[in-house]
Amino acid sequence: MGEAEREGVRYVAATVNTAPPPAGRRLEAVTTGSGERICGAAFIFACGPWLSKLFPDLLGDRIFATRQEVLYFGPPAGDLRFASPAMPAWIDFGEEMYGIPDIAARGFKIALDRHGPPFDPDTGDRAAGQTFDAVRAYLARRFPALRDAPLVAAEVCQYENSCNGDFLIDHHPELENVWLVGGGSGHGFKHGPALGEYVARLVAEGGTIDERFQLATKEKVQQRTVY
Secondary structure, X not given: OHHHHHOOOOOOOOOOOOOOOOOOOOOOEEEOOOOOEEXXXXXXXXXHHXXXXXXXXXXXXXXXXXXXXXXXXXXXXXXXXXEOOOOOOEEEOOOOEEEEOEOOOXXXXXXXXXXXXXXXXXXXXXXXXXXXXXXXXXXXHHOHHHOOOOEEEEEEEEEEEOOOOOOEEEEOOOOXXXXXXXXXXXXXXXXXHHHHHHHHHHHHHOOOOOHHHOHHHOOOOOXXXXX
């Protein structure tokens, strides 16, 4: 962020509660929660699970936000088998489970690799525990040394998938200077640098949007599994 600001970017930490329709086919400004108007020639809405809440009529039934628990267990003291580089990141497609090694002594990360229930990022319950029994049973089978490992941290995140799992990158169909970028599932942040360059090039230089990213390919029935 510091580098972007040095290049002339003005960073504002604020909420935008809605994207009001303009009188014509262009959006002239958005209003923040504090009442500030931010004007621009083009607007890119890349809001993760909040994207469908900003555009409910268009995306409310095309972007599916789901509740995803992540659990962290403490390996036995001095046991480095579950830390990097001895332990890689891994995924078990058959049992729909994935994990990441203990990094920076935060704990052995493990979670179900399947869509959770529908989730509202503003009001949803973020107290983890719904998947604990299933994850603990899996640990006992596949990582016996962690059978009795203590739970040291837990968090509730969210996926926000499109019907086919591909990103949404397209113009708003009624607002010619508005771009919609979402459908990142749990991977949007990981793809951030390349995705940012791709979107910036489209906005600044134009070009054809890859068909898989177009709004027209986003149906109202979720068809894709997590992987």
